[in-house]
Amino acid sequence: MLVVRDLTVHYQGVCALERVNFSLESGQLVGVVGPNGAGKSTLLKSMLGLVTSQRGSIRYDGHPLIQQRQKVAYVPQRSQIDWNYPITVKNVVMLAQMQQQGFWQFPTRQARQMVKRALMQVDLWDLRDRHIRELSGGQQQRVFLARSLAQQANIFFFDEPFNGVDQKTKEIFYSILQELKEQNKTLLIVSHDLGDTLNYYDQLILINRSILATGLPKQVLTPENFYQAYGHPLNLLSA
Amino acid sequence: MDWLLEPLQFEFMRNAFGMAILLGILCAIVGSYLVVEQMSLMANVISHAILPGLSIAFFLGINLSIGALIAGVLSAFTVAWIRQNSPISVDAAMGLVLSSFLALGVMLIELLRTNRIDLNQLLFGDILSVQSQHIVQTFFITLAIAIIVIIFYQPLLYYTFDPLGAKASGLPVNWIYFGFITAVTLTIIASMQSVGVLLVIALLVGPASTAYLLVKELHWMMVGAGVLGVFSSIAGMYLSYYLDLPSGPAIVLVIFALFWVAFLFSPRQGLWRKIKALIKHQ
Numbered sequence: 366m367l368v369v370r371d372l373t374v375h376y377q378g379v380c381a382l383e384r385v386n387f388s389l390e391s392g393q394l395v396g397v398v399g400p401n402g403a404g405k406s407t408l409l410k411s412m413l414g415l416v417t418s419q420r421g422s423i424r425y426d427g428h429p430l431i432q433q434r435q436k437v438a439y440v441p442q443r444s445q446i447d448w449n450y451p452i453t454v455k456n457v458v459m460l461a462q463m464q465q466q467g468f469w470q471f472p473t474r475q476a477r478q479m480v481k482r483a484l485m486q487v488d489l490w491d492l493r494d495r496h497i498r499e500l501s502g503g504q505q506q507r508v509f510l511a512r513s514l515a516q517q518a519n520i521f522f523f524d525e526p527f528n529g530v531d532q533k534t535k536e537i538f539y540s541i542l543q544e545l546k547e548q549n550k551t552l553l554i555v556s557h558d559l560g561d562t563l564n565y566y567d568q569l570i571l572i573n574r575s576i577l578a579t580g581l582p583k584q585v586l587t588p589e590n591f592y593q594a595y596g597h598p599l600n601l602l603s604a
Numbered sequence: 605m606d607w608l609l610e611p612l613q614f615e616f617m618r619n620a621f622g623m624a625i626l627l628g629i630l631c632a633i634v635g636s637y638l639v640v641e642q643m644s645l646m647a648n649v650i651s652h653a654i655l656p657g658l659s660i661a662f663f664l665g666i667n668l669s670i671g672a673l674i675a676g677v678l679s680a681f682t683v684a685w686i687r688q689n690s691p692i693s694v695d696a697a698m699g700l701v702l703s704s705f706l707a708l709g710v711m712l713i714e715l716l717r718t719n720r721i722d723l724n725q726l727l728f729g730d731i732l733s734v735q736s737q738h739i740v741q742t743f744f745i746t747l748a749i750a751i752i753v754i755i756f757y758q759p760l761l762y763y764t765f766d767p768l769g770a771k772a773s774g775l776p777v778n779w780i781y782f783g784f785i786t787a788v789t790l791t792i793i794a795s796m797q798s799v800g801v802l803l804v805i806a807l808l809v810g811p812a813s814t815a816y817l818l819v820k821e822l823h824w825m826m827v828g829a830g831v832l833g834v835f836s837s838i839a840g841m842y843l844s845y846y847l848d849l850p851s852g853p854a855i856v857l858v859i860f861a862l863f864w865v866a867f868l869f870s871p872r873q874g875l876w877r878k879i880k881a882l883i884k885h886q
Contacts, residue, residue, distance in 0.1 A: 377691060413772040434774040441768045450640055450765050451822050460762050463773070471758070496820040496872075 372421035374411045381407045383575045392549040396566040403573040405555040437520045438513035455493040461515035483515040503534030520551040611845045620731045628833030630746040634791045635808035636826045644809045649702045651792045651801035653679030655709025663716040676789030729800030731851045742794040799852045810859035817870040
């Protein structure tokens with residue numbers, strides 16, 4: 366179990382997160398929702414130590430998460446990647462092997478097998494030698510999904526994975542998330558997509574600098590909670 | 605064939621060729637990282653910011669390269685520090701640091717009476733006056749950086765491609781940045797004598813950018829940039845020898861000419877291909 370206690374983050378003089386408490390059960394798909402600027406990405410980044418937190422602790426199975434980074438697969442927002450970087454699809458996924466075998470090892474045959482399996486799972490094996498620039502938005506997102514799969518992590522953090530992706534990518538994503546759930550992985554997804562996808566989650570965390578509600582999707586997305594977070598009435602289509 | 609061999613009968617030309625080959629390789633490796641990191645201007649900052657270090661080292665009577673290395677690394681850290689602790693953008697931070705270090709350097713030359721430092725030589729260099737000890741120094745810098753890059757290729761790829769992911773996975777990103785900055789500064793120091801601090805940017809950024817337009821993997825970018833860098837340096841020196849041109853600028857203009865060829869005719873990303881596609885589309 367992943368437990369976040371009292372997490373407080375100040376970012377360039379502004380309070381981005383205040384006293385955030387929640388816990389994630391393995392085998393559950395948990396979504397973090399909230400308006401723009403609510404601190405959703407900051408929450409992921411501070412849990413991984415990418416942003417310094419002022420207070421709080423993040424523990425996985427009783428030990429600080431920061432000491433167990435090899436168990437975490439993190440998929441950053443697509444906008445944070447330079448898609449013109451000279452690298453092919455296959456080699457992006459190959460980066461995952463470093464976390465498995467140590468940073469200074471060259472890829473082994475076993476690692477190459479793992480990369481192949483991950484690329485087949487996201488239906489990108491045929492495009493493995495393409496430059497990443499030559500992919501669609503959905504395919505680019507799937508490259509990073511494949512990398513996280515090849516990491517063989519226990520904990521998966523996804524930051525806005527559905528931004529500007531096609532239907533096929535969404536379907537592949539959800540079927541893989543389902544498999545990961547069955548394998549008892551811990552899954553946390555930041556999303557501002559409030560459409561029909563919300564039904565997929567086992568638990569939602571509604572935040573706007575602090576946690577406003579947690580629980581089953583229908584318990585969390587009540588008109589009152591929604592108004593408190595977004596400042597306007599619930600309208601799933603416009604959200 | 606004679607015209608190819610003729611310049612080699614002079615020792616200064618042989619030295620210059622040796623230096624050109626080493627710098628072509630060294631700048632290709634370091635420059636490829638600069639280009640993919642979108643930090644080319646950082647080389648500009650460092651190349652100017654070494655001046656106070658040179659002046660102090662000259663005053664203290666120690667090796668000038670040590671002073672330059674310390675000042676160069678310090679300038680890069682000042683940029684990173686300003687950027688991390690204020691909303692000021694990186695280009696503004698670079699502008700500030702470049703000019704203030706340069707001003708400090710000029711001031712120190714005056715105050716410490718170290719004006720025997722030949723500013724002209726420093727800014728423009730002279731590859732034809734390269735001594736064998738410079739070649740030995742550059743050889744060891746090139747060898748060390750090449751070995752480090754081969755050993756740490758994977759983590760460096762991770763860090764430069766996806767810095768957040770690299771940090772999340774526990775890579776020591778601050779140490780990598782320190783190593784990277786040190787490598788850039790050492791490259792500039794090695795190039796200082798031969799092409800000068802103003803033209804070293806061309807050697808670092810030019811061949812790497814040309815290769816960037818032609819290949820789809822970082823290691824091929826380095827190999828391509830190396831070939832282009834060595835070729836440009838040697839071609840520039842032949843032009844300089846036969847047409848009596850200044851050697852540094854001749855090298856830089858060959859680099860630029862090759863960039864234009866790739867820019868226009870790169871099979872994947874050339875301008876010509878885009879224009880052709882546009883015409884066909886209409």
